[in-house]
Amino acid sequence: MAVLEIEDVVKRYETGSETVVALKGVDFGIERGEFVSIMGPSGSGKSTLLNILGLLDVPTEGTVRLDGEDVTDLDDRERTLARKETIGFIFQNFYLIPTLTALENVEVPRLFERDPTTGDRARDLLSRVGLADRVDHRPSELSGGQKQRVAIARSLVNEPRVLLADEPTGNLDRKTGRQILEEFTRISETGVAVVAVTHDEVVNEYVDRTVELVDGVISP
């Protein structure tokens, strides 16, 4: 059974008098441990798809299922909880909090949990991504690749089953990009489903499967 699945999803935006259809009936699903890339030119609806997969946005029509359960119509609080329990996010611009150290940035998603083991887990994750010696550095003291690795550690701290990455190599040089993609492969091997939205062809060398999205429609 797919961990995360969408069926016949349509997304329309009202912009003034015009209606833009970003997704025109998309079916997509991902299994445990799978690493999938979603390719497509800009404006193809990639970000919209990722937002809907990440429970950040709701589709106009269609169904979103998490572990076979319909989560399309959850309210904001329930969706927030579902995101926390299932989904990890990695952003193109890393979006680390500049005032916090690498370690604190990794701890951020669990800050309100009052869980004494968070600190140790964050440290483990940072050493897993090769940053054991950078835990007390601020984001401004880290390179682009290091920042992205902190972001990966942060996305894993809630032990998600799905990892969603938006242009994960977009702001990195080729070599660093490959290191990050190798990291994703290792993560998917632990049973986490990884979805990377990108237009970087290199990503396809690492994934199990590639999905093309053009003008809001998936072309197999």
Add this chain to the structure above:
Amino acid sequence: MIFDEIYRRFPALLVARRNLVRTRMRSALAMLGIVIGVVAIASLGMFGTTLQHSATSSLGNIGNEVIVSPAYDSGLTTIDKRDVRTLERAAGDAAVVPLRQRRSMVVYGRNRLSVTTYGMSNPGSTFQARSGRIPTPLRNGVLVGAQLADKLDLGPGNTVELDGQPYRVKAVLARQTGFNPVNTNSAVVIPESAFNGTGYDQVIVTASSGAAANRSAMAIKDALNGRTKRVSVTELASITDQIGQFFDILNLFLLGIGSISLVVAGVSILNVMLMSAIERRQEIGVLRAVGYRKRNVLGIMLSEAALLGVVGSVAGVAVSLLVGLVINQVALGSPLDALQPENLFYLGVAFAFGVVTSVVSGLYPAWKSANERPVDALRN
């Protein structure tokens, strides 16, 4: 460390503190606004208290006193003994001091002075001695006011000549401060029996409180002014009441002025928080994406506002205390008068106002941040 413990319990505070430190100058200026507002409220409040204190201390406790004089408009020039007895019964617990009064010539050594002489049978019930002892009742001798004693260099045991009669000084009276209906500082007190004639010029009734004085005054009027008006009764409490009311209004007015500056400070916090909410829009979007609930975001933003408010108010209260010490040193000559309960009340009020203003100012930016949809916040 105590801070680690606090941050572990209130994680929003940790993030809030880091965020404030990130824009150090801006946070400091917003805090300065709160400091100024708190100082304005607290020090104006304390200034009002000091004014009131200095005014009421110069009025003494006249609010407790009732002065009974003969009803001149009924043709009476003295209060006779029978009236005084009636009055004593009517006054209840209050101390009743009937007195006579005249101008006399005092001669001591080579000095001759014209002074007021009071005749009282029991001055010990209202006056204290600075040196010597006041006999009860006063049958002979003379009591000398402090200022007069200093001027003539008199002490207990000396003998003075009063209107040609020798009197032995029994005591020097303590110096009276403030306004007083019977001012003994440059006067002498002799036994009532040393006066010729009958009847008294004045009766002073001293009660335990302003309210008791008022009750005595009513009772005296009822008892003596039945068929014909025999005495006129002057209550000094009404004067002190009016003065008190005036100071209450003045204090409110001063607090009002102080509050305006705090409102301005609130607006500056609102501004700072809004700017920070806009700058950190994406960051807050990330927090929401990774599972922060709206109220977590609200908590962080309100903690920032509260932190600005608490730190600003603590600094404000510290500065206000200094200002209070200086005001009291200058106005009353005693800096520690700044620590009276009323002033502590004003400090508390100013502190509370500072914190509340900050938090209220933070409400809108916090609400705005918390309610933004993460998709919108994360859009580049």
